[in-house]
Amino acid sequence: MHRIPTSDFSPGKVLARSVYTPSGELLLPEGTRLTERLRPVLTEWGVTEICVEDERSGHTKAAAVPKGTAGPEPVRLAYSRAVSLVAKGMGELRQGRPVSWRRLGEESGELAMTVAFEPGILEYLHRLHCGEDYTFEHSVKVGVLAALLAKWLGLAFTDQVEVAVAAVLHDAGKALVPPEILSKPGRLTPEEFEAAKAHSTAGYDLLAAEYGPDALPPRVALEHHERMDGRGYPRGLQGREALLASRIVAVADVYDAMTSDRVYQRGQPEYAVLAHLRESGFSQLDPRVTRAFVERLVYRTLGRLVRLSNGQLGRVVLVNAQEPGRPIVAVGNSLIDLRQHRDLSLVG
Ligand SMILES: [Fe+2]
Ligand SMILES: [Fe+2]
Numbered sequence: 001m002h003r004i005p006t007s008d009f010s011p012g013k014v015l016a017r018s019v020y021t022p023s024g025e026l027l028l029p030e031g032t033r034l035t036e037r038l039r040p041v042l043t044e045w046g047v048t049e050i051c052v053e054d055e056r057s058g059h060t061k062a063a064a065v066p067k068g069t070a071g072p073e074p075v076r077l078a079y080s081r082a083v084s085l086v087a088k089g090m091g092e093l094r095q096g097r098p099v100s101w102r103r104l105g106e107e108s109g110e111l112a113m114t115v116a117f118e119p120g121i122l123e124y125l126h127r128l129h130c131g132e133d134y135t136f137e138h139s140v141k142v143g144v145l146a147a148l149l150a151k152w153l154g155l156a157f158t159d160q161v162e163v164a165v166a167a168v169l170h171d172a173g174k175a176l177v178p179p180e181i182l183s184k185p186g187r188l189t190p191e192e193f194e195a196a197k198a199h200s201t202a203g204y205d206l207l208a209a210e211y212g213p214d215a216l217p218p219r220v221a222l223e224h225h226e227r228m229d230g231r232g233y234p235r236g237l238q239g240r241e242a243l244l245a246s247r248i249v250a251v252a253d254v255y256d257a258m259t260s261d262r263v264y265q266r267g268q269p270e271y272a273v274l275a276h277l278r279e280s281g282f283s284q285l286d287p288r289v290t291r292a293f294v295e296r297l298v299y300r301t302l303g304r305l306v307r308l309s310n311g312q313l314g315r316v317v318l319v320n321a322q323e324p325g326r327p328i329v330a331v332g333n334s335l336i337d338l339r340q341h342r343d344l345s346l347v348g
Helices: 036-044 073-094 101-116 121-127 134-152 157-168 172-176 190-197 199-211 216-223 244-259 270-280 287-301
Strands: 002-005 026-028 049-052 305-307 313-318 328-331 334-337
Touching: 026 036, 036 313, 073 101, 073 134, 073 172, 101 121, 101 134, 101 157, 101 199, 121 134, 121 287, 134 157, 134 244, 134 287, 157 216, 157 244, 172 199, 190 199, 199 216, 216 244, 244 270, 244 287, 270 287
Parallel strands: none
Antiparallel strands: 002 049, 305 313, 313 328, 328 334
């Protein structure tokens, strides 16, 4: 670790110590990978010095993320290999051929773990693409996010791996849902909606046949659309009746579905999705899981250009994990704290 003037940092460096505002609020947590977007934020708060990891340390060994592409090549390869395994398995099932879910889960889960523990992955996970159908790429991204969540929640490494495997397989049952329903732009008819929802029980049946009825992968396939208020499906479980792994996958699943660009709709802004998750943590999703998730991801919104509901453009200069949709925004020479200005909101 060494101390450098803020003006000297190069993108890709990792903070060895958290950075605070002059009034003592957390600005950037330790472990944040610095990007050009964060430079004006540090300047704005008059931060003159920062502590960064040494080149020798694990954090800085990884290649910097090349501009315009998503992630270092080994990460892109691991990601696309995992996606193609899922695509192949689900494709074979659609053609009525047998699939070894255990092998598929082990291989793609291990690859998802490799991607998950790459330093700085959260900076570009949403930009990793390999041209496959949304369902296959989504499966692997949920695997990556669920592995990270399991780690943040303090689960043992072997449990993290099990969660990653179950997460990659969570939508296996979609192989039995007609593709035209899965990719239909716009609203589904009630019948189509029921057919889409059947993927959770279909996934359970497929995975239970190989893993046994109580194993993690079939349980997660069955339970990842359950909600704590009992309004989920298929069984309307309440509270913590669903396994922790299922509650972890539920958060990762909602986040990826809401942030991803689809054929028929653009992904929603990060702050809006995190605000939604935080809200859902009071009713539908596990509050401990959503809190861990939002606290780790909210810093991704720092430094972003945003538009306020009064039309002004500004830059996010301080985030707030309690209300991810209400950061402090620098507009011209003034700072607007959206927690104080409840009449204003972010609109894009
Ligand atoms: Fe699902
Ligand atoms: Fe999903």
